[in-house]
Amino acid sequence: MINSIYQLTAPRLIEVTYGEIDLSEGGVLVRPSHLSICRADQRYYQGARSKEVLAKKLPMALIHECMAEVVFDTTGTFRSGDRVICIPNTPTEYDDIIAENYLRSSKFRSSGFDGFLQDVVLMAPDRLVKISDDVNPDVAAFTELISVSMHIISRFDKTAHSRRNSVGIWGDGNLGFITAVLLDKLYPDLKINVFGRNYDKLAYFTFADETMHVDDIPEDFMVDHCFECVGGAGCEPAINQMIDHINPEGTIALGGVSENNVPINTRMVLEKGLRLFGSSRSGRDDFEKTVRFLEDHEQSVHYFETLIGETFDVRTIPDIHKAFDADSTLHLGKTVMHWNK
Amino acid sequence: MTFAVVLAGGIGSRMGNSETPKQYLMLGKQPIIIHTIEKFFVCPEFEHVIVLTPKAWVAHTENMIKKSLGKTDRITVIEGGSTRNETLMNAIRFIEKNYGLDDDTIIVTHDAVRPFVTHRIIEENIEAAKKYGATDTVVPATDTIVESKDGEVISQIPNRATLFQGQTPQSFNAKKLKELYESLTDEEKEILTDACKIFAMKGEKVYLVEGEVSNMKITYPFDLKVAATMLGGDLTND
Numbered sequence: 267m268i269n270s271i272y273q274l275t276a277p278r279l280i281e282v283t284y285g286e287i288d289l290s291e292g293g294v295l296v297r298p299s300h301l302s303i304c305r306a307d308q309r310y311y312q313g314a315r316s317k318e319v320l321a322k323k324l325p326m327a328l329i330h331e332c333m334a335e336v337v338f339d340t341t342g343t344f345r346s347g348d349r350v351i352c353i354p355n356t357p358t359e360y361d362d363i364i365a366e367n368y369l370r371s372s373k374f375r376s377s378g379f380d381g382f383l384q385d386v387v388l389m390a391p392d393r394l395v396k397i398s399d400d401v402n403p404d405v406a407a408f409t410e411l412i413s414v415s416m417h418i419i420s421r422f423d424k425t426a427h428s429r430r431n432s433v434g435i436w437g438d439g440n441l442g443f444i445t446a447v448l449l450d451k452l453y454p455d456l457k458i459n460v461f462g463r464n465y466d467k468l469a470y471f472t473f474a475d476e477t478m479h480v481d482d483i484p485e486d487f488m489v490d491h492c493f494e495c496v497g498g499a500g501c502e503p504a505i506n507q508m509i510d511h512i513n514p515e516g517t518i519a520l521g522g523v524s525e526n527n528v529p530i531n532t533r534m535v536l537e538k539g540l541r542l543f544g545s546s547r548s549g550r551d552d553f554e555k556t557v558r559f560l561e562d563h564e565q566s567v568h569y570f571e572t573l574i575g576e577t578f579d580v581r582t583i584p585d586i587h588k589a590f591d592a593d594s595t596l597h598l599g600k601t602v603m604h605w606n607k
Numbered sequence: 608m609t610f611a612v613v614l615a616g617g618i619g620s621r622m623g624n625s626e627t628p629k630q631y632l633m634l635g636k637q638p639i640i641i642h643t644i645e646k647f648f649v650c651p652e653f654e655h656v657i658v659l660t661p662k663a664w665v666a667h668t669e670n671m672i673k674k675s676l677g678k679t680d681r682i683t684v685i686e687g688g689s690t691r692n693e694t695l696m697n698a699i700r701f702i703e704k705n706y707g708l709d710d711d712t713i714i715v716t717h718d719a720v721r722p723f724v725t726h727r728i729i730e731e732n733i734e735a736a737k738k739y740g741a742t743d744t745v746v747p748a749t750d751t752i753v754e755s756k757d758g759e760v761i762s763q764i765p766n767r768a769t770l771f772q773g774q775t776p777q778s779f780n781a782k783k784l785k786e787l788y789e790s791l792t793d794e795e796k797e798i799l800t801d802a803c804k805i806f807a808m809k810g811e812k813v814y815l816v817e818g819e820v821s822n823m824k825i826t827y828p829f830d831l832k833v834a835a836t837m838l839g840g841d842l843t844n845d
Contacts, residue, residue: 267642267649268642268723268838283837284723289645290676297726337650386726
């Protein structure tokens with residue numbers, strides 16, 4: 267069967283290419299329905315990656331945050347019409363110690379191979395998680411991002427000591443917001459403090475116990491554990507501020523992506539006996555937990571709804587450009603494409 | 608119920624020196640007709656996929672389907688008719704005999720030689736046929752269309768903004784199509800070679816579904832070269 271694939275061939279240039287799907291290989295054929303743009307997609311689209319990276323990765327279909335509908339399943343796992351969340355991480359081996367998203371052999375959609383800007387996609391059944399029709403599809407579109415936060419929290423839960431009276435979340439963007447929403451529901455007794463650089467963004471964190479501008483943190487303000495959801499050039503001051511404001515033997519979860527090396531105050535990391543751990547992407551367990559969370563916590567889904575920026579009905583390639591252009595100027599939130607191409 | 612009707616009745620007389628009907632030529636790893644059938648086979652809305660071929664090619668087509676999709680009872684290959692409309696009537700007769708024909712029976716008819724049809728086009732055909740009773744898939748005309756009644760001088764040049772190029776699928780309420788076709792005189796049947804035209808001539812509305820330029824018809828050797836290039840592979844039958 268011939269499939270249409272909408273690939274980024276050069277920055278800001280999307281072209282349709284065609285590939286063959288071999289149904290005899292078996293799998294689940296899905297039709298993407300709701301797609302959300304990630305910062306990583308936007309960086310490829312804008313050409314904000316090194317020449318070497320662009321030369322290596324392009325042409326490639328973007329988008330790894332995707333809800334889809336099952337069209338046809340040769341494995342008998344799903345029914346046609348089931349709404350599913352697609353898992354972009356695609357392991358090529360199994361390891362009983364190392365999580366699938368850390369295996370160096372794993373491939374990732376819209377990074378190592380084509381993402382979901384396609385007419386239909388043939389997936390392995392274990393790369394799909396069924397989601398209830400009751401969950402707002404525009405929120406379900408960015409389940410992948412929520413699952414990244416869920417993954418960080420799961421690892422935090424395994425790593426951090428048991429005194430969990432208060433946490434500090436650095437970062438008032440999407441990841442910080444999602445992490446705060448999840449922590450608020452998963453740890454009802456936890457005091458959640460959010461630190462950011464933007465008063466207008468911090469105003470969205472109405473459910474947090476405390477929000478504070480990073481310039482206004484009192485010197486003696488301390489938290490048990492920290493979540494870094496800043497990324498980029500802001501990582502350095504954020505992590506060093508966390509080191510200053512964390513209690514001894516606290517855990518710092520690093521979640522923001524930085525293109526540069528980040529110098530941090532290791533002397534104080536040593537003196538306080540801190541633990542810093544990194545997380546990247548997510549795997550099937552995280553998706554399953556996230557989908558259950560979305561199905562069980564309606565109020566949290568309403569909080570996530572406030573992140574939905576613009577939605578675009580995409581019927582043409584120029585519509586894709588409109589969505590990416592709008593997303594590039596988005597202050598906070600997610601751009602969602604309704605895929606009707 | 609909704610049925611897919613894949614029309615492979617043509618003998619491909621325009622396909623250069625090739626003796627094989629064009630729908631059976633290889634495109635990438637599969638014959639063109641298999642690419643097309645698979646597009647409809649995977650759509651859960653279709654109760655059954657009916658493939659109409661020249662008599663001599665029925666068994667061959669069945670074998671190819673079995674080879675690519677395994678044994679399935681959701682596809683039937685039958686013989687096409689002497690004209691496109693007679694082929695459609697054969698499909699409707701098959702449906703009537705095996706499933707019955709009622710007011711909700713929809714057929715989505717498609718040329719076997721248009722393997723680039725997309726999932727969206729098929730879905731929108733089903734939706735529109737259910738709502739309006741007849742649909743045609745079109746793209747805006749890009750070339751200026753010139754009309755000449757004697758083939759020597761221009762009679763008129765219609766306004767391109769109002770012109771579209773017809774593709775397939777064409778989708779219909781099957782019962783309505785049968786009624787309209789049976790009401791035609793033999794002379795009208797000769798002239799009305801396009802099922803949408805039958806609806807239009809009888810004053811019935813035919814809704815337009817937006818096609819894709821890539822939903823091309825592989826008619827000439829040039830088209831097969833283009834299609835093979837689009838797929839990024841070599842041309843097996845060149």
